[in-house]
Amino acid sequence: MPDSYMEPFSAEVLVENIPREALTGSMRDFRELHGTDLLGRVAPFYHWQEARRHHGYWPYSKSTEEAPQPVCSARDDTGRAFRGVNFASQDYLGLALHPEIKAAAKAAIDEYGVHSAGSSALAGNTKYSLALERAVSEFLDLEHTxxxxxxxxAGYGVIKGLVRPDDHIVMDGLAHACLQEGAYSATRNVHLHGHLKLEALRRQLQKIRARDTRNAxxxxTESLFSMDSDTPDLVALQALCREYDARLLVDAAHDLxxxxxxGRGxxxxxxxxxxxxxxMGSFSKTFASNGGFVACRSPAVREYLKFYGCSxxxxxxxxxxxxxxVLKAFAIVGSEEGRRLxxxxxxxxxxxxxQLRAAGFDVIGEPSAIxxxxxGPEALxxxxxxxxxxxxxVAxxxxxxAVAKGAARFRLQVMASHSHENVDDLVDALRGAADAALSSYRRYHAVAAETRGKQAMGR
Ligand SMILES: Cc1ncc(COP(=O)(O)O)c(C=O)c1O
Incomplete structure (x- = not known):
């Protein structure tokens, strides 16, 4: 049967038929690779993924069939087509389809074609990229971008570009993958502290400075954490950095x-x-395009990163x-329309x-697009x-x-273009799915306990 005729997975599921791997394990289990067969040793991940995929428990790698609108057609990665309210797109102000942005894109294509054809360190800059650097700098009141x-x-490059092996990085434990990857590639001296825990950060800074006054x-941190929708005390963080001769990097991807x-997050x-x-930040959440930036006050840092910020x-x-x-998106963000959005x-x-709380869900963090x-449990x-x-x-x-064990969650992403009715539809469906899943989950555990009991008796 062609892919397009495959129905989404339904609630009728015989729990006895769910393979154990589909509901247990995590991506962490496959990070370490051992043995000489460089390509063959990744196969266990594929088997685990296939077990989940085949039974409908692999929600990743979805594709959309149209623009990221509040209601959208999509496919899971087995090709099953579905349509529904879309809380899985990060087009927070709904600018991806904005007529002025589409017109700006078309005008740029007519003028320049579609390619920068070079690194910004060589001849890849254009009048648009130079104007965008100025726009970011003005928006953040930081002269250099x-x-x-x-x-x-941007996250990887700014850390790798500035930090050397004898330096130290002190980082919130929930910092984004690009920051963690950048940190571990730059130095072994990476110190994670409890999420938003200022006192823990202070203790680490004290400890480092007590034994090392020579290195940086x-x-x-992030200004809005992408899985928890919460925010640190930036004033206190910057003050602590001054006290201990440290520098602060804030990733503003999700609130800027x-x-x-x-709109300054x-x-x-x-x-x-x-x-x-x-x-640092990303354009991919609010500014309708791929792209990122690093902004700072120093021309020396800007020039250094241009040539040593590898990415x-x-x-x-x-x-x-x-x-x-992105330039047009900044213009809209800064306008009356941006304020309304x-x-x-x-x-x-x-x-x-x-509505989620009224329906019995545990909602964390502060109000934001996330x-x-x-x-809770991954299986459920x-x-x-x-x-x-x-x-x-679509969620x-x-x-x-990506989040703590036993704290699996739906990371719902809201767009200005959503209506209250879209929200009601989502919450009704989530409640229905949670009720049906809870009864399967209990049956699954009862069957598993019974099987374990029988095995024990047989022994
Ligand atoms: C906090 C944070 N920083 C950086 C990024 C990377 O942004 P981009 O999608 O532009 O690569 C993301 C996106 O997932 C993010 O959540």
Whole structure:
């Protein structure tokens, strides 16, 4: 049968038929690779993934069949087609389809073609990329900006570019993968501290400075954490950095442009504009394009990163089309329309949080475009997730190691274009899926306990 005729997985499931691997294990189990067969040794991951996929418990690698709108057609990665309310896209202000942005993209194509054709360290800059650097700098009140091909590249590149093996990095334990990868590739002296725990950070800084006054310290955090939707005290963090001769890097990927009356995110809300040592971010959440940036006060840091921040230096620059899109997005973000879109986004986020709580879900963090609805055990969360396509929902499940073990959750992403009705549809479907999954989950455990009992008796 062709893919397009495959129905989404339904609630009728015989728990006896679910293989153990589909509901247990995590991606962490396959990170270590041993043996000489470089390609063959990745196969256990594939077998585990296939078991999950075949039985409908693999919610990753979905594709959309149209633009990221509030209601959207999609496919899971077995090709099963479904349509539903979309809370899985990070187009927070709904700019991906904005007529002015599409017009700006078309005009840039007509003028420049579609390619920057070089690294920004060589001849890949365009008048659009230079204007975008200025726009980011003005927006953040930090005079110097370097663009990167993605936000990931910005996070990795700024750390790898500035930190050397004898230096130290002190980082919130929940910092994004790009920050962690950058940190571990730059130095072995990476010290993780408890999420948002200022006192733990202070103790680590004290300890490091007590024995090392010769090397640099970089403190790394996010202004809005992407799995928990919470935010650190940036004023206190920057003050601690000054006290211990450290520098602060803040990743503003998820709140810049979409939080606060002016759209300056938590950096603006905490009146820290221009006062953070280094700010990095991504255009891929609010600014309708791939791309990232690092902004700082020092021309020396900008020039150093241009040539030593590897992921920009040795990578093709953002295309003129991408830069024109982001530039127009900044213009909208800074306009009255941007303010209205942010109000709408916040209204929808607050409404979603309230409706989820009223339906019995555990919602964590503060109101933002990210609404984490915690389910708990991975097996139960996978069972809920399996049912969502048939109930008309596109949503992302996140589980360990992206979040703590036993704290699997739906990381719902709200867009200004969502209506209250979209939210109601989502919450109804999630409640229905959770109820059905809970009964399968209990049966699954009862059957597993019975099997274990029989095995024990037979022994
Ligand atoms: C906190 C944070 N930083 C950086 C990134 C990477 O951004 P990009 O999608 O532009 O590579 C993300 C996106 O997942 C993120 O959540």
């Amino acid at each position: 370097i663009l990167y091909p993605t936000g990931w590249a 310290i970089l403190v790394v 442009g979409c939080i606060g009356a002016e 938590h950096i603006g809300l905490q009146r820290m504009l221009g006062d953070i040592d280094i700010v 920009a230096t040795f990578s093709n620059a953002l295309s003129p089309v991408q830069c024109a899109i 942010r109000e709408r986004l916040l209204d929808r986020a607050v409404y979603l949080r309230a 609404v984490p609805a915690v389910v 969360a996978r069972m809920v997730s399996r049912l969502l396509p048939a109930l008309g929902v 992302n499940l996140v589980e360990f190691p």
